[in-house]
Amino acid sequence: MTKDASNDSSAAKDSPRPTLSERLRSLAFPRSNGGSPQKSGVHGDTSNDQHLTHNRQNLPDPCRHQLGRKEARSPAQMSLEIQVNPAGMRLRETFIDCLETDRPHVAQHVYERLVSTATNPEVLLENRLSSIWLLARLRCDSDGAVRIAAMPDTQGLAALLTRTEGAMKPLPSSNRNPATEEAPPSRSGRGAVADNSHRSHSRSRTRSAIREQSLERSPLLWTYHDQQDLPPGSAPVASFSLKAYATEDTSVAAIDMSMWLDIILDVLDKGIEWEVYSYLLVHLPSQLANVPLFVRHLAKIEKLHDLVASQLQKSRVLDPPASTGLKKGDIALCLYHTLTVLIAYSGWWPPQKTTDMVHTFLVGISTWDRTARCCIHALTLCCHEIPKAVDRCLPLILTKMSQIISQSHLAIDVLEFLNHLARLPAAYPSVGEELQRTIFGICVGYLRNVRDTRDNGSDSTNPRSANRLSRVSGESNLQSPSGRSTDTEKDFHEYVYTLAYHIITHWFLAISIEDRSKHVGWMAKNLAWKDKSGDEIVEEQSQVTLDMMHRTTYLDLGETLRPPMDADDEGQMIKKTWLLGMSIVTIETNQTNGVTYITKRQASGTTFSTYRQAYQPLPSHHVGAGDQANVGGENLTARIFPSHVLLQLASTISPMPIPLQPIVLPENALTQRAINTFDHIDTVDGHKAGVIYVGSGQQDEQEILANTIGSERFTTFLEGLGTKVQLQGATFNTQGLDRTSDMDGTHTFAWRDRVTEIVYHVPTLMPNDLETDPQCTNKKRHIGNDFVNTIFNESGLPFRFGTFASAFNFVNIIITPETVQVPAPAPSSQVEGADVVTRDFFHVQVMWDSSFPETFPVAAPKIVTASTLPGYVRQLVLNASVFCLLWSNRGGGEYVSSWRSRLREIRRLRERYMNTARSANEGYPGMGTAQDRGGARSYKDGDDWKGTFTMGGMAEEDHVLMSLDFTRWT
Numbered sequence: 001m002t003k004d005a006s007n008d009s010s011a012a013k014d015s016p017r018p019t020l021s022e023r024l025r026s027l028a029f030p031r032s033n034g035g036s037p038q039k040s041g042v043h044g045d046t047s048n049d050q051h052l053t054h055n056r057q058n059l060p061d062p063c064r065h066q067l068g069r070k071e072a073r074s075p076a077q078m079s080l081e082i083q084v085n086p087a088g089m090r091l092r093e094t095f096i097d098c099l100e101t102d103r104p105h106v107a108q109h110v111y112e113r114l115v116s117t118a119t120n121p122e123v124l125l126e127n128r129l130s131s132i133w134l135l136a137r138l139r140c141d142s143d144g145a146v147r148i149a150a151m152p153d154t155q156g157l158a159a160l161l162t163r164t165e166g167a168m169k170p171l172p173s174s175n176r177n178p179a180t181e182e183a184p185p186s187r188s189g190r191g192a193v194a195d196n197s198h199r200s201h202s203r204s205r206t207r208s209a210i211r212e213q214s215l216e217r218s219p220l221l222w223t224y225h226d227q228q229d230l231p232p233g234s235a236p237v238a239s240f241s242l243k244a245y246a247t248e249d250t251s252v253a254a255i256d257m258s259m260w261l262d263i264i265l266d267v268l269d270k271g272i273e274w275e276v277y278s279y280l281l282v283h284l285p286s287q288l289a290n291v292p293l294f295v296r297h298l299a300k301i302e303k304l305h306d307l308v309a310s311q312l313q314k315s316r317v318l319d320p321p322a323s324t325g326l327k328k329g330d331i332a333l334c335l336y337h338t339l340t341v342l343i344a345y346s347g348w349w350p351p352q353k354t355t356d357m358v359h360t361f362l363v364g365i366s367t368w369d370r371t372a373r374c375c376i377h378a379l380t381l382c383c384h385e386i387p388k389a390v391d392r393c394l395p396l397i398l399t400k401m402s403q404i405i406s407q408s409h410l411a412i413d414v415l416e417f418l419n420h421l422a423r424l425p426a427a428y429p430s431v432g433e434e435l436q437r438t439i440f441g442i443c444v445g446y447l448r449n450v451r452d453t454r455d456n457g458s459d460s461t462n463p464r465s466a467n468r469l470s471r472v473s474g475e476s477n478l479q480s481p482s483g484r485s486t487d488t489e490k491d492f493h494e495y496v497y498t499l500a501y502h503i504i505t506h507w508f509l510a511i512s513i514e515d516r517s518k519h520v521g522w523m524a525k526n527l528a529w530k531d532k533s534g535d536e537i538v539e540e541q542s543q544v545t546l547d548m549m550h551r552t553t554y555l556d557l558g559e560t561l562r563p564p565m566d567a568d569d570e571g572q573m574i575k576k577t578w579l580l581g582m583s584i585v586t587i588e589t590n591q592t593n594g595v596t597y598i599t600k601r602q603a604s605g606t607t608f609s610t611y612r613q614a615y616q617p618l619p620s621h622h623v624g625a626g627d628q629a630n631v632g633g634e635n636l637t638a639r640i641f642p643s644h645v646l647l648q649l650a651s652t653i654s655p656m657p658i659p660l661q662p663i664v665l666p667e668n669a670l671t672q673r674a675i676n677t678f679d680h681i682d683t684v685d686g687h688k689a690g691v692i693y694v695g696s697g698q699q700d701e702q703e704i705l706a707n708t709i710g711s712e713r714f715t716t717f718l719e720g721l722g723t724k725v726q727l728q729g730a731t732f733n734t735q736g737l738d739r740t741s742d743m744d745g746t747h748t749f750a751w752r753d754r755v756t757e758i759v760y761h762v763p764t765l766m767p768n769d770l771e772t773d774p775q776c777t778n779k780k781r782h783i784g785n786d787f788v789n790t791i792f793n794e795s796g797l798p799f800r801f802g803t804f805a806s807a808f809n810f811v812n813i814i815i816t817p818e819t820v821q822v823p824a825p826a827p828s829s830q831v832e833g834a835d836v837v838t839r840d841f842f843h844v845q846v847m848w849d850s851s852f853p854e855t856f857p858v859a860a861p862k863i864v865t866a867s868t869l870p871g872y873v874r875q876l877v878l879n880a881s882v883f884c885l886l887w888s889n890r891g892g893g894e895y896v897s898s899w900r901s902r903l904r905e906i907r908r909l910r911e912r913y914m915n916t917a918r919s920a921n922e923g924y925p926g927m928g929t930a931q932d933r934g935g936a937r938s939y940k941d942g943d944d945w946k947g948t949f950t951m952g953g954m955a956e957e958d959h960v961l962m963s964l965d966f967t968r969w970t
Contacts, residue, residue: 720870
């Protein structure tokens, strides 16, 4: 390093840190190396630079040199500055300066002038936009303390309206319109828009000509990257002396957010200039997500809902300027993002208002092609937040979704909606047989799409062809979809395939046991299909689904437990095992008292039961045969064998076709090992996920993992995610957590239903040993190997993906709490004299590893209430885990569920013993396709009946589907 450079470096270190207003002014008025102001042309267009620079230089600024000073100035002095300097850019600097120097009353006056400037048509549009820049970034904390957002989460919508660098690409020369040649560049690479840009422009101009409310194009004055973010580390802290609502403390000033809401309503209703309208469309959802800022103005928030809902329901969305290349669907999508955020406020609305909101989302599924995904995601959140409104609209919702099955790019979104809904009974208490059949029909429709794609070897039904997301949920990616690999397309097809079967299972189990049998015949018919050669196929996943129905149609018990044997059973038991169809049946019989224990192992579960044959006392004059003599009317030993029990339950004197005869398994070590292997395969699909607490100011991996306690909100969230279970002696799969020595803690949280089990790795429940393990590697070995981690972030700082360095952390679900205080209704005050009620809201955002496909199936960031947060996040975790399992197995083969693994073990036993002398001497076919059946011949009994071997049994020729419907004879 040279001496001059060293001196410069020392000077930089010793120089005082510039104030935020000085740093912000350097953004607003950048200077070149020579110190003169730079021109502010927009992306190379300097036609307007001279005019803008002239106006900036001529704006009065008598106190420019004082803006960076910390000396307090009187309200009179500040008021004078405002009067002589009305420009929005100066006003926003002054407002920030007041926050830094703690002058709330002056800031209150500046805020009012900002509002006035934002709506004054005589003020330059650039300066009005500068005022709106600050007004749209206002936020407050749970106590109402006002702050300014440093990095609003708006990039996705900015890209949608072509206000990001990636989206601002010129139209191809063949599509240019000479009349708009000088207009700012249009978008490209968004599905059909890029290929039909000329046609889209034509339609926009036609609509604009016939509509009264259309927007005129203004010079491009803002982009996402132009003065979007404050310099690193310069975000102002909340000002506790400036509140978003009035208080009794006279030393505290308040800004009236209803004034800003009035501007928002006016702009959305009338459009005004395109630059202002587009800026609000992009930034409004992010600001509305800050519920404490607007919670004291619920009447106007409700009015905002009514305005947006009316425009969307009646298709009165404003036309964008034709020269932008945008369509009304793009504007509608921005409005739907605003409406989605308003779900957070629905708890204060009457039932009719929430029903109206659900209807509005329904309109968006089919009215504009761009809005369907956003609306389906919003309806998913509605299932959690306003379930009664969803129930009232459910027939319409399901009908609408059944009509869009052909739009395969929506398959994942529709199926994830049904997956959420299945686990929320409050959202469908009135679902009848017709609606249940509609749900099954939707799933079967998507299964057919996937099968057709496989057969045709084509990706024309790509489930994400029309929409792509980038690494953070909700951000649009405008790259061409043609660059996706075939493997990525296959992963999404497999995810659709897996989801569809999961939903069929969940919804079948959600049906009352009295109604399940009504659906079996229809499901059996639709789960089988014909291949290109016309052979009827029941694929592996269909087989285990039918097996589940076989076990649960007439029984709602779930898992059963092997009954304990009596002391009399020891030394008296005889055991025998058979392959009976596609099950393993073991019968153990007590030779002395006839008590029999039956174990039936199936793909979807194992059933234990007890059988005991009732004996009638023999008459006194009865004489027994052989060693069964009767003395004095008392019975001696009544011996019984397992084969007798099997004959009583599964056979009659009627001849049994050889292929249907049970296969006897030898009682040897090989058979026992096979059965032990089968028994060690879970009857539910197991998942694991980390749940990590991040305390105030924490960013480093080690300090986060070292936490041994979380906040009360974190504990409440954990308790909602699952049940606290003891690890020592646990009989379930603890997903790697120690079950013997408490090395990973004494307890964890877990959740399970009839199909799925998830175990949470919670670092705060694991012990620390910072002397021998300062890096918390024992905790990291669990967290680092979890595909999905849930981050409960109370640090007050943005969470960085990659905080926990790992090759296996694919998805992070970030939860950021926010407390809202609202005036308490007098009758409902919990504490005498209380004047506020506290409610917790949570920002939920999903981030994923860059190695993942950019169309990873997740929702955009959502605002969720405390009561629904655990259920909503748990389902996000489960969906993400399923996808991660599919994704992680893409190189080494397919992901196989627990049920399919159990089915394959049964098949292995059948293949091993099907031709032995002790079993049926006719070859049993393999499972699935005609090729799997190995060309097995038809069975013929005289000339009256002809059947086909399939699934370990026989079916009438050309009537496989009918043969699968066991409800025909039960």
